[in-house]
Amino acid sequence: MKYALAALIVAVVACLPYQSNAAQQAVVDPLVSPRWEDMRKAFLADAPVVFDPAVQVISPANAENPMQVPVTIDATALGKVQEVVVFADFNPIVQVLRFFPDRAPAFLGFRIKLQQSSPVRAAVRTADGVWHVGGTWVNTVGGGCTAPSATGGSKEWQKRLNEVSGRQWSEGPNAGRVRLRIVHPMDTGLIAGTPAFFLEDIDFSDAAGRHLMRVQTYEPVAENPVFTLNLGPGGSEGVEASGRDNNGNTFRARIAP
Amino acid sequence: MKRLLFVALLAFSVAAPAADFDYGLVARKVAKDVYAFVGRTEDFTMANGGNIVNSGFIVAPKGVVVIDTGSSLRYGQQMRSAIAAIAVGKPIVLTINTHHHPDHFLGNQAFADAPFGALPETRQGIAADGNAFAENLFRLTGDWMKGTEVVAPTQSLIAGTIEIAGRKLRLIALGGHTGADLAVYDETTGSLFAGDLVFNGRAPTTPHADVATWLAALEKLEAVTRETGFATLVPGHGEISHDAAPIRQTRAWLMWLQNSMRESARAGLDMNEVLARPLPPEFADLPVAASEYRRSVGHLFPAAEQEALGNATLH
Numbered sequence: 001m002k003y004a005l006a007a008l009i010v011a012v013v014a015c016l017p018y019q020s021n022a023a024q025q026a027v028v029d030p031l032v033s034p035r036w037e038d039m040r041k042a043f044l045a046d047a048p049v050v051f052d053p054a055v056q057v058i059s060p061a062n063a064e065n066p067m068q069v070p071v072t073i074d075a076t077a078l079g080k081v082q083e084v085v086v087f088a089d090f091n092p093i094v095q096v097l098r099f100f101p102d103r104a105p106a107f108l109g110f111r112i113k114l115q116q117s118s119p120v121r122a123a124v125r126t127a128d129g130v131w132h133v134g135g136t137w138v139n140t141v142g143g144g145c146t147a148p149s150a151t152g153g154s155k156e157w158q159k160r161l162n163e164v165s166g167r168q169w170s171e172g173p174n175a176g177r178v179r180l181r182i183v184h185p186m187d188t189g190l191i192a193g194t195p196a197f198f199l200e201d202i203d204f205s206d207a208a209g210r211h212l213m214r215v216q217t218y219e220p221v222a223e224n225p226v227f228t229l230n231l232g233p234g235g236s237e238g239v240e241a242s243g244r245d246n247n248g249n250t251f252r253a254r255i256a257p
Numbered sequence: 258m259k260r261l262l263f264v265a266l267l268a269f270s271v272a273a274p275a276a277d278f279d280y281g282l283v284a285r286k287v288a289k290d291v292y293a294f295v296g297r298t299e300d301f302t303m304a305n306g307g308n309i310v311n312s313g314f315i316v317a318p319k320g321v322v323v324i325d326t327g328s329s330l331r332y333g334q335q336m337r338s339a340i341a342a343i344a345v346g347k348p349i350v351l352t353i354n355t356h357h358h359p360d361h362f363l364g365n366q367a368f369a370d371a372p373f374g375a376l377p378e379t380r381q382g383i384a385a386d387g388n389a390f391a392e393n394l395f396r397l398t399g400d401w402m403k404g405t406e407v408v409a410p411t412q413s414l415i416a417g418t419i420e421i422a423g424r425k426l427r428l429i430a431l432g433g434h435t436g437a438d439l440a441v442y443d444e445t446t447g448s449l450f451a452g453d454l455v456f457n458g459r460a461p462t463t464p465h466a467d468v469a470t471w472l473a474a475l476e477k478l479e480a481v482t483r484e485t486g487f488a489t490l491v492p493g494h495g496e497i498s499h500d501a502a503p504i505r506q507t508r509a510w511l512m513w514l515q516n517s518m519r520e521s522a523r524a525g526l527d528m529n530e531v532l533a534r535p536l537p538p539e540f541a542d543l544p545v546a547a548s549e550y551r552r553s554v555g556h557l558f559p560a561a562e563q564e565a566l567g568n569a570t571l572h
């Protein structure tokens with residue numbers, strides 16, 4: 001109650017300078033998170049920052065399963081971008097992933113673990129060095145980061161570790177879309193006796209060997225990660241994906257339409 | 258500002274439960290010597306205290322058989338006094354948990370002094386997950402849960418017709434809603450307690466569902482309703498019925514859900530896009546359909562997705 005009230009006051013105060021100073025308004029966190037300043041310092045340092053509705057972060061307002069919270073980042077409205085960093089203010093491990101769209105549009109779908117209700121944000125750096133920030137609050141019952149992975153206890157995943165499934169769609173409304181699933185426990189290291197064990201790096205290139213996108217993944221990415229890329233109707237000739245985890249295990253796969 | 262605060266406080270006080278934590282349980286007569294307590298077709302809230310479930314009892318010649326115990330110690334206690342008022346002076350000879358979901362067993366404490374049975378997998382499930390379930394219900398319903406502790410059934414039940422306290426009961430061991438779901442059929446009156454294999458006028462829940470197994474279980478239950486003696490169906494949630502309509506309704510929901518997950522996965526949808534899909538008109542007015550659909554996407558879409566993605570060519 002108290003917190004909601006405080007948030008309300010901040011929101012009301014935040015509205016005041018809007019008329020007089022639009023530039024100042026742009027750096028007031030629309031999600032009213034007390035952690036925003038820390039996030040900005042950690043990820044964006046002294047670079048210019050704007051909160052920008054062109055950066056869409058899609059995630060359910062109420063996430064039913066904190067172990068598998070779907071997040072879709074769509075910054076395609078900004079055109080060509082350099083880098084996208086995704087973080088959750090209140091997670092014990094804040095950084096979720098970074099991706100570097102090269103030839104691929106700035107679009108990525110995935111699922112994350114949330115320890116408690118938190119803003120989930122994407123900061124997108126354009127060529128002029130400006131960070132464009134979008135985000136949304138996700139409410140959850142929590143426990144996503146300190147609950148054991150579903151497969152972690154079984155021997156089954158060890159045989160299937162880094163097993164990849166995937167598909168590319170060549171027609172229909174999702175023509176050019178690529179979906180990739182990797183078997184991996186994505187252990188956060190926050191559970192006693194289970195060291196951090198997670199995929200760190202995934203690379204996508206097209207059939208001609210041209211680089212499409214690099215994704216750096218961190219502990220909060222959900223178990224058995226699934227990624228969705230939109231390459232558009234022109235990009236449906238097949239994709240190569242390769243990656244490795246923090247223990248040096250690797251995978252390489254070809255996804256054909 | 259002041260006004261906003263006032264409105265917020267008012268909303269808060271309306272949502273708070275009655276101070277006496279009275280579930281208002283009324284035993285509804287299903288058939289001669291057969292009764293059910295019918296809960297609301299809602300989600301768990303601070304207002305309903307978890308009274309969203311059906312439980313029941315059968316008054317046999319030499320004692321009472323209880324089927325499920327509700328969502329809390331208070332529910333179990335209030336249920337037991339309602340039973341005592343009807344089955345005056347009769348002992349509880351057996352309490353049954355139909356499956357390992359918290360709204361069906363968290364009242365167990367109130368019956369812990371009498372024989373207690375469930376399918377073996379249900380017993381294991383309650384022992385393993387009971388505390389986590391209880392914690393979750395404390396969060397959702399607050400003080401209604403006061404004093405509630407997990408009590409797991411002590412006996413394993415096996416499928417078949419048993420005679421208990423002078424009454425013939427058919428125990429039908431099925432699954433699909435969870436790993437083990439027990440239906441109880443009272444041969445004397447043709448009353449079928451279906452547990453959560455059947456929902457009536459409320460969207461089914463799926464946190465531990467295996468849809469194919471569940472659909473097969475519904476076939477078996479529907480066959481029971483075609484027996485000449487059949488008279489009444491008590492679903493796990495929702496109104497009592499005298500025909501198989503709730504079975505058909507549950508089946509229609511599950512089949513739609515299964516097809517919808519498969520189609521979405523084959524079309525390449527991301528989970529957020531699946532969540533955003535509208536409900537078909539036939540389920541638009543079904544209570545809690547929107548929230549159960551969202552939960553079910555989380556439970557069921559990953560498997561459908563995996564099936565649709567197939568294996569990439571490995572190098």
Ligand SMILES: [Zn+2]
Nearest residue numbers: 356358434453
């Ligand atoms: Zn259930």
